[in-house]
Each structure stands twice: as structure tokens, then as C-alpha cells.
Amino acid sequence: MARISATSTVLIDAEPDAALAAVADYQNVRPAILSEHYRDYRVVSGGIGAGTVATWKLQATESRVRDVRAEVDMAGKTVIEKDANSTMVSNWTVAPAGTGCTVTVKTSWTGGGGVKGIFERIFAPLGLRGIQDEVLANLKRRLEKSA
Numbered sequence: 104m105a106r107i108s109a110t111s112t113v114l115i116d117a118e119p120d121a122a123l124a125a126v127a128d129y130q131n132v133r134p135a136i137l138s139e140h141y142r143d144y145r146v147v148s149g150g151i152g153a154g155t156v157a158t159w160k161l162q163a164t165e166s167r168v169r170d171v172r173a174e175v176d177m178a179g180k181t182v183i184e185k186d187a188n189s190t191m192v193s194n195w196t197v198a199p200a201g202t203g204c205t206v207t208v209k210t211s212w213t214g215g216g217g218v219k220g221i222f223e224r225i226f227a228p229l230g231l232r233g234i235q236d237e238v239l240a241n242l243k244r245r246l247e248k249s250a
Contacts, residue, residue, distance in 0.1 A: 105213075106211055106212070106213055107211060107212055107213075108209060108210060108211035108212075109209070109210050109211075109231035109232045109235060110207060110208070110209040110210075110232070110235075111207070111208055111232050111235035111236050111239055112205050112206065112207040112208075112239075113205065113206055113236075113239040113240065113242070113243050114200055114203060114204075114205050114243075115203050115204055115205070115206060115242070115243045115246050115247065116202065116203040116246075116247050117203055117204060117246040117247060118203075118204070119180065119197050119198065119199050119203075119204040121246060122197045122204050122206055122242075122246060123180055123182070123197040125242060125245065125246055126182050126195045126197060126206060126242070127151060127152040127155075127175075127177065127182050128150075128151055129146050129149070129150050129151065129155045129157045129175065130146055130150035130151060132242075132245065133157070135241075135245065136238055136241035136242045136245060137159075137238060137241075138234055138237040138238055138241070140161060140162050140163065140234050140237075141159050141160070141161055141162075142159065142160045142162065143158070143159055143160045144157065144158070144159040145157065145158050145159070147172075149175070152175065152177050152182070153175060153176050153177045154175065155173075155174075155175040156172065156173065156174050156175070157172075157173050157175070158170075158171060158172050158173070159171050159173075161234075163230055163231065163234070164230060169186075169188075169189065169191070170188055171186050171188065171189075171191070172186060172187040172188050173185065173186055173187075173193075174186075174187055180196060180197045180198065181194050181195065181196045181197075182194070182195040183195075186212075189212060190212045190213040191210060191211070191212040192210070192211055192212070193208060193209070193210040194207075194208070194209045194210075195207070195208050196208075196209075206239060206242060208235050208238070208239065210231060210235070
């Protein structure tokens with residue numbers, strides 16, 4: 104079983120601290136930027152940054168749904184989501200870039216074995232990058248609109 108990952112980055116014309124605050128806001132910002140792939144989103148505890156627990160269903164494909172229980176931590180300019188229901192971890196990292204910043208989301212997990220695992224390693228990162236790109240585009244629109 105191999106580690107599988109998908110990474111997407113967006114350049115945003117916003118202050119890095121504002122972007123980090125937005126990424127860490129599970130109460131107001133996160134539900135507003137999620138794509139249609141997410142459903143039943145709910146904050147269980149906290150809501151801002153470390154200590155937050157949120158749940159959702161991620162409809163990655165027609166037949167693949169992940170029941171996510173994200174436990175949130177922070178390390179510097181990175182918001183870390185660890186799924187209590189699987190090996191999935193998502194890191195949302197904000198870095199200065201020119202007059203704005205970049206936001207990079209990297210999601211990784213331990214893939215399955217056998218033939219299904221081969222297909223997962225090939226196709227899952229492609230699908231997840233598309234979902235990540237959509238969420239990051241929504242974040243960019245929200246932050247640049249409020250700037």
C-alpha cells in the first residue's frame with residue numbers, strides 16, 4: 104500500500120495573514136468555499152483554527168464517498184486536517200508571494216492494494232486535484248472580493 108497525494112496551489116491577491124485566517128475559519132469561510140462535492144458539512148467543536156473538529160461527506164466520484172471527521176491543528180502558516188476515520192491528512196499552507204500569497208493544499212492518504220490500488224494511485228489524485236482547484240478558486244474569489 105502506497106502513500107497517495109494530490110496538491111493544488113493558487114496565487115491570491117491578499118495579505119498572507121488574511122488568507123491564513125480564512126483557511127482556518129471552519130465556521131464561516133469554509134462552508135462558503137466548498138464545492139458541490141461536499142455535503143452534510145458541520146462544525147462539531149471549535150470553529151476557528153486548532154482544536155476545531157468538523158465533519159462532512161466528500162463525494163469524490165459517483166461511487167466513492169468519504170465520511171470525514173477532520174481534527175484541526177496548526178503549525179506556523181499551515182492548517183492541518185487529520186481525518187479520524189482514515190489515514191487522510193490535508194495541509195493548507197499559506198506563503199507570501201509578491202504583493203499577495205499562495206495557498207497550497209496537499210492531501211495524502213494510504214492507498215489500497217491490488218488492482219483497485221493501482222487505479223486509485225492513477226486516478227484519485229487527478230479527481231482530487233480538480234476538487235481542490237475548485238475550492239481554492241472559491242477562496243481566491245472570496246478574499247480578492249473583500250480586499
